[in-house]
Amino acid sequence: MSALLPWIAVAVTVVAGWALVKRFQTHLVLLFAGLAILICVALMGDASFLPKGVKPSGFWLFDIFATFKNIATKQSAGTGFLIMTAGGFAAYMDRIGAAKALVDVAVKPLAALRAPYLVLAGGYVVGQILVMVIPSAAGLAMLLLVALFPILKAVGTSAASAAA
Known part of the structure; x- marks a missing residue:
């Protein structure tokens, strides 16, 4: 199942590139592309996407929010x-x-x-x-x-x- 992840990443990258060429809002395109890849990884049951120090919650949606919160906190600081x-x-x-x-x-x-x-x-x-x-x-x-x-x-x- 994890052999599909590189192909999903390529597909998301192509769609994001197309959206950027079509002049969609850059921040939103990149945000949703990253979230799409995170959702795919989380749905496949792989908790390796979690940053260091973030413990898995057991529910994939909460793990995505925890990852997003951790990255946003570190970047904005x-x-x-x-x-x-x-x-x-x-x-x-x-x-x-x-x-x-x-x-x-x-x-x-x-x-x-x-x-x-x-x-x-x-x-x-x-x-x-x-x-x-x-x-x-x-x-x-x-x-x-x-x-x-x-x-x-x-x-x-x-x-x-x-x-x-």
């Missing part, structure tokens, strides 16, 4: 803290005027290049370096929006290219 820290720093920088001071200091030498899209490429490199330090995409976006976006706008790039 780590990721939520990173997002709040980066967002708080970005708001603090904006509130005390440090973001505006950074723009004033950085624009003069960067404007001398007379190549705003070269500055944009440099901003991309800075963003990629910061990804190693700030793994949260939302936190990095807030930080770059406060620090880098105004610099790119002041140098002369369009709002759309600076936001990208």
Whole structure:
């Protein structure tokens, strides 16, 4: 019976890929794909899908909820803290005027290049370096929006290219 699980996983992955290509809501597609695979594993009586520290309850539906609760708690604690820290720093920088001071200091030498899209490429490199330090995409976006976006706008790039 467990030999069927890889085929079920492939089928669910194909359906999820099709739904993503058809522009269905990404979060919901991935959530329901994961839940479908969890339900299939639970119905086959395999309790190996439970995370460490979660004891089987004896009823497959409760085991799925326990798994979902455990994963959501672990993810939101780590990721939520990173997002709040980066967002708080970005708001603090904006509130005390440090973001505006950074723009004033950085624009003069960067404007001398007379190549705003070269500055944009440099901003991309800075963003990629910061990804190693700030793994949260939302936190990095807030930080770059406060620090880098105004610099790119002041140098002369369009709002759309600076936001990208």
